[in-house]
Amino acid sequence: MEGSYNIYIVALSAVIAILASFSALSITAKISHSKGRSRYFWLLAGALVMGNGVWSMHFVGMLAFHLHATVKYDVWLTLLSMVAAVISSFIAFYITAPKNIYWYKIAIGGFIMGSGIVTMHYMGMEAMIMPVELSYDKGLWILSAVIALVASYAALFLFLRFRNQASSSWLKWMSAFVMGFAICGMHYTGMKAARFHAHEGPMSDHLPGVDLFLLYGVTVTIFIILMVSWGAMFFDRHVLERMAYEDPITGLPNRNEMNRFFDTHLGNESIGVLFLDLDQFKAINDTLGHNLGDLLVQEVGKRLGEFIRSDQQAFRIGGDEFLLVVKRCDRERAERLAEQLLKSIKKGYRIEGNELYVTASIGISIGSIREADRAHLLKTADTAMYKAKRLGKNQYCVYTEEMGTQEVRKMELEKDLQWALEQKQFFLVYQPKWNVKTNSLFGFEALLRWHHPRLGNVSPVEFIPIAEETGLIVPMTLWTLEEACRQCKQWKSQGIDQPVSVNLSVRLFHTDSLTEWVQAILEKVELEPNDLELEITESMVLHDINDIIRQLNSIRKLGVRVSMDDFGTGYSSIGLLDRIPIDALKLDRLFTNDLDTPGKRAIVHAIVLMAENLKLDVIAEGVEHKEHIEFLTQLGCYVMQGYYYAKPMTQEEIGHWIRRQYENVNE
Structure with a gap:
């Protein structure tokens, strides 16, 4: 049917x-x-x-x-x-x-x-x-x-x-x-x-x-x-989409929208990524309050919004971090856009009666947005931005392969640094200080070195900043301090009665345990306090100076000497010299290298006179030629350290060097 x-x-x-x-x-x-x-x-x-x-x-x-x-x-x-x-x-x-x-x-x-x-x-x-x-x-x-x-x-x-x-x-x-x-x-x-x-x-x-x-x-x-x-x-x-994909302060697309943008625009098309970070934002936020900081970010967002085009999109991806993505972009276009951004952002901001000025650092990376390249593109732009900050801020930097190689090496060193102490990869070398007035040894400075099992000897210029950033500088310094004290004790038993100095990081002062650590090490090694000298940097005056002074006074009460290293490298601590409890000033090598100029000699002479009035020793670093010794002696500086006398040496080389020096003296 x-x-x-x-x-x-x-x-x-x-x-x-x-x-x-x-x-x-x-x-x-x-x-x-x-x-x-x-x-x-x-x-x-x-x-x-x-x-x-x-x-x-x-x-x-x-x-x-x-x-x-x-x-x-x-x-x-x-x-x-x-x-x-x-x-x-x-x-x-x-x-x-x-x-x-x-x-x-x-x-x-x-x-x-x-x-x-x-x-x-x-x-x-x-x-x-x-x-x-x-x-x-x-x-x-x-x-x-x-x-x-x-x-x-x-x-x-x-x-x-x-x-x-x-x-x-x-x-x-x-x-x-x-x-x-x-x-x-x-x-x-x-x-x-x-x-x-x-x-x-x-x-x-x-x-x-x-x-x-x-x-x-x-x-x-x-x-x-x-x-x-x-x-x-x-x-x-x-x-919901507006709440999830739009920044509530600036109205710009947020990080979620950025991820969706990359998800929906995959391909081989060349794009430019400009990673922008405000330079003075933290200081403004801390001093004037978060509410005004949000208003400043809002104003910056408005200026970035003026750069949005059909082929350009701006995103706010963090507190003071922004991203500009440019389609069909080459290096010339990216640099031109970065210059326009810097010029726009550094103009003054009038917010609630405050005249504010802020600059930006921009990192540029150019590539495709294939799935495999996306994270690399963002990471390289971020790397270039930090390079721009290190170069002085208020500028842009384009990512290069050399920069990437340096970043990979830095990450590898940071990872391996955590195991270096356990694996006993660190060792100490010692550079002598010489008193030309008495023609005798004035002590040794202990310097930390790292022998990487694969990379060989890594320069302290590379690994010390990484240790500072990660906080590993604290256990590394304590190990250095104990090893140097042990070596000093051993020298004393061999008839070499010379003090040893060790460099300190400001991070050790942040722990508020430095005095107890120093005392414990001295007691453990059974070394006299006057055989140890601690070197601080002039930059420490930028931190809580009253707390630094308090801890230094406690250290000196133990009988340990304190010297200020790299004096005159850009931080104005002259006005605090009468308050900071130290025993010596170490002149940075930049003074030694230019002693042939009358102006530099006048500055060194003034520092020596000031140190004499404050009853401080003056030690010149970077002495490499006999002319340096003659100039410094004429200016009243008699204690010197540098390659002219010796490069940093291992403990085995120290004994031979001492014998040669005293043989030369006797001759």
């Missing part, structure tokens, strides 16, 4: 299939950009909308079909068919959710989606309770399954291909139409395959009327589902 269709309800079922497909696929587009629980939320929401949409379309399509018999449905089989549609949609979306998807995964997803549609349809057909027998034409049955499988694969392929391109909304609609075709084509092909055989006995010629209440109920339910899904998408796009 043949059935008939209500054409209007058939059209309605097709519309339902297409709208449900578009809603479900739009929701699942969020999956690839979500993490954690939100990822599963969008995955489940898409599966529910898709599965229920497919099921509703089938049910409305069945209402459009009329047999000359009364038809009812088994409730459990009907519900089970809906579950099959939801589960197959969930699995298909889960498989195709990752950002990088291969064709075979799309094929698997399409197979599962199509199989779900087929299962739902024929399970729904089995749910029909009617006074007729049901059978299927095998050819049409197979065709209906093929339609579902092929169309599902095509729909997923189209959608996944264009899901990250907002400009291709029509392509998303195309994939929804294809998916709708898969559902409708499969359904009505499957219905064409159905053969209804009446039982023996009279059949009614009367066509049963459509259950309008059930039809309207299903229709309203469907539109509620669609409106909820559209409402969720609208809320996500215009409220």
Whole structure:
């Protein structure tokens, strides 16, 4: 027996299939950009909308079909068919959710989606309770399954291909139409395959009327589902997305939007990344308050907003850190843009009655935004920015391979530095100090050296700043202090009665335990305090000077001498010399190298006279030529240290050197 269709309800079922497909696929587009629980939320929401949409379309399509018999449905089989549609949609979306998807995964997803549609349809057909027998034409049955499988694969392929391109909304609609075709084509092909055989006995010629209440109920339910899904998408796009991807202070896109930008613009296109960091922001934030700091960041954001173009985008990625991404960028364009940015940012800011001035340091990196290069591109721009800061700030720096090599080496040294103490890779060398007035030894300075097992001897110029940054300078200095004291004790037992000096980092003063450590080491080694001298740097006056003075007084009460190293290298500590408890000044080598100029000799002479009045010894560093000795002696400086006398030596070399010096003296 043949059935008939209500054409209007058939059209309605097709519309339902297409709208449900578009809603479900739009929701699942969020999956690839979500993490954690939100990822599963969008995955489940898409599966529910898709599965229920497919099921509703089938049910409305069945209402459009009329047999000359009364038809009812088994409730459990009907519900089970809906579950099959939801589960197959969930699995298909889960498989195709990752950002990088291969064709075979799309094929698997399409197979599962199509199989779900087929299962739902024929399970729904089995749910029909009617006074007729049901059978299927095998050819049409197979065709209906093929339609579902092929169309599902095509729909997923189209959608996944264009899901990250907002400009291709029509392509998303195309994939929804294809998916709708898969559902409708499969359904009505499957219905064409159905053969209804009446039982023996009279059949009614009367066509049963459509259950309008059930039809309207299903229709309203469907539109509620669609409106909820559209409402969720609208809320996500215009409220949640704004909260998640826009910086609340500047209104610029934030770090999340930056990540999404790189996710959605992968390719071989050359781009420029300008990493911008404000130079004086911390000082302003600390002195004038965080509220004014936020207002300053807001004003900087407005100025950066003036540089936004169709091919240029600005992001705020941290407290005072910004990023400008430029498409189709070369070095010349990036440098020109950096100069414009620096010029714009350094203009004055009038904020709540305060006239503020701030500059920026910019690091530039140019490359492609392929997935493998993205992190490298950001890291290299960051590296170049820090190089710009070290060069004096208020300037830009373009990343180079040489810079990258230095950064890799620094990271390797930082990692290996933690194990160097345990592996006993450090050793000490000693450089003598000589008193030309008495023509005798004046002591030794202990200098730390590092023999790396693979890199060989690493210069202290490299590893000391790293140790300062990481805090490893504290255990390294304590080891140096104990080793130097042990060596001094050993020399005394050999008749070499000379003090040893050790350089200190300001980080040891921050611990507020320096005095106790020094005392404990002296007691452990059994060395007299007057055999030890501690050298501090002039830059320490930039820190809590009162606390430094307090700790130095405690150290000197032990009987330990204190000297100021690198005196005159740029920090004005002259006004504090009468307060800082020290015993000697060490002139930096920059004075020694230019002693042939009258101005430099006048400065050295003034320092020597000032030190005499303060009862401080003066030690000149960097003495390499006999002319240096003559000039310094004429200026009243008699204690010297430098290559003229000896380079830093190991403990084995010290004994030979001492014997040679006294032999020369006796001659």
